Amino acid sequence: MFEKIPPRALSDTVAQQLQKQIEKGSFAGTGKLPSEAMLAQQFGVSRTVIREAISRLKNEGMVEPRQGSGVFIVERAGIRPLRIDYAQAVEPGAVVQILALRRAIEAEVASEAAFRRSAAHMAAIDRALAQIDVAVREARDGVAEDVAFHREIATASGNPYFLKTLTFLNQYLEAGTLVTRGNEALREDFMRQVREEHAAIVEAIRARDADAARRAAQTHLINAARRLAEAGIY
Incomplete structure (x- = not known):
């Protein structure tokens, strides 16, 4: 049923092939995927993949993993879930488009966080920002720390749907953030700008200024696209 694949983008390729088979109804008889061991053998990859x-x-x-029973296909009753092709998420036009998507979502996330955040939320946001600084000092790309920073702001918004949306987008945000932060690390002025933009978002949330938080988040993501253009990457 499946083709063996090269050792690159393995999990992406496996997920895409499984998705196609699910949509074709290949597992309709049992309503579940073959076992992990069987899939690993058929694809010729590790069980981790x-x-x-x-x-x-x-x-x-x-799909829905059920403890001790296997991985079952989710019956959607005609509802089509949102999907983004991971391979396309790092293509030139897509990175800029995802930044626009982030701007639309995260501006409102920051605004809500300013309105609803607690002292505990504020402390978590401060810690997340500090972790980005640590990553920069250690010459790491800071991708995971950057994504975690924005996730803490979403948590502070108190809106579970913001958090769920960003959790879904996380894998694609990491792809885009890898590109943007990789670009920004090339120039000291870029890194300084990013730090100042993050700090502006945090201070607006701390001041409970929802409008300022919205503007700061918008500015940050508009500038991220500008920095890519200035560097001639996209």
Whole structure:
């Protein structure tokens, strides 16, 4: 049923092939995927790759792992889940488009966080910002720390749907953030600008200024696209 694949983008390729088979109704008889061991054998990959692929399908609402029973296909009753092709998410036009998507979502997330945040939320946001600084000092790309910073702001918004949306987008945000932060690390002025923009978002949230938080988040993501253009990357 499946083709063996090269050792690159393994989990992405496995997830895409599984998705196609699910949509074709290949597992309709049992309503569940073959076992992890069987899938690993058929694809010619490790079980870790299979688990990562299944985790992606779970995040997209296509499958539901059940303890001790296997991984079941989710009956959607005609509802189509949102999907983004991971391979396309790092293509030139897509990175800029995802930044626009982030701007639309995260501006409102920051605004709500300013309105609803607690002292505990504020402390978590401060810690997340500090972790980005640590990553920069240690010459790491800071991708995970950057994504975690924005996730803490979403948590502070108190809106579970913001958080769920960003959790779904996380894998694609990491792809885009890898590009933007990789670009920004090339120039000291870029890194300084990013630090100042993050700090502006945090201070607006701390001041409970929802409008300022919205503007700061918008400015940050507009500038991220500008920095890519200035560097001649996209």
